[in-house]
Amino acid sequence: MTARLIPLKPDDAAERLAARRAILIDIRESDEFARRHARGALSRPLSTLDTQGLGLPDAREVIFTCRSGQRTGAHGERLAGACGPAAFVLEGGLDAWGAAGLPLKIDAKAPLEMMRQVQIGAGLLVLLGVALGLAVSPLFLGIAGFVGAGLTFAGATGFCGMARLLALAPWNRPKAA
Known part of the structure; x- marks a missing residue:
């Protein structure tokens, strides 16, 4: 029998x-988890599943979640296989959990998720390149082309140079204790 995820509505999961x-x-990356997660959830990023496993504290049922349910759905067989023949998935993810009025832990001071920072940075650079290309010199259109090439490379290889640079920004550095 193939491992599979069984969907649970937020209220059923909360029970x-x-x-x-x-x-x-929660299978989202640690930067996403730090900003917003269901109260009591454990962070086990999907990117570390194959190397670190789930490291579960005991033998209770496992309910997986992500932001919207898309990631858990796309990796359902892999997730279920990591914890036995059947596991559960939070239907609609964290968004549905919050919409059902269930408790969230939100840290508005945590940096935006890295993917959002990349999207904002890339979008601003493309807009700047196009605006300067139209107003000043067509050579500035090269900025938009460079960003497009970088995004294509990131999608093809999984390496995002912009994310690496943004990770060095002061707002993304861990605060000293």
Whole structure:
């Protein structure tokens, strides 16, 4: 039998968690988790699943979540296989959890998720290149072309130079304790 994820509505998941029958595992990256997550959820980024596993504290049922349910759906078989023949997925993800009025832990001071920072940075550079290309010199259109080439390279290889540069920005550095 193939491992699979069984969908659970947010209220059903909350009941299982309250009864301590289940553990909620958030598979988003740590920067996404730091900004907003379901209260009591454990962070186990999908990118570390193959190297670090789930590292579950006990044998309770596992409910996986992401922001919208897209990531858990796309990796359902892999996630279910990491914890047994059947596991659960939060239907609609964290967005549905919040919409159901269930408790969220939000840290508005945490930096925006890296992907959003890349999208904002790339978008601003393209707009700047096009605006300067139209107003000053067509040579500035090269900025938009460079950003487009960088995004294409990032998509093809999984390496995003802009994300690496943004990770060095002061707002993305861990605060000293």
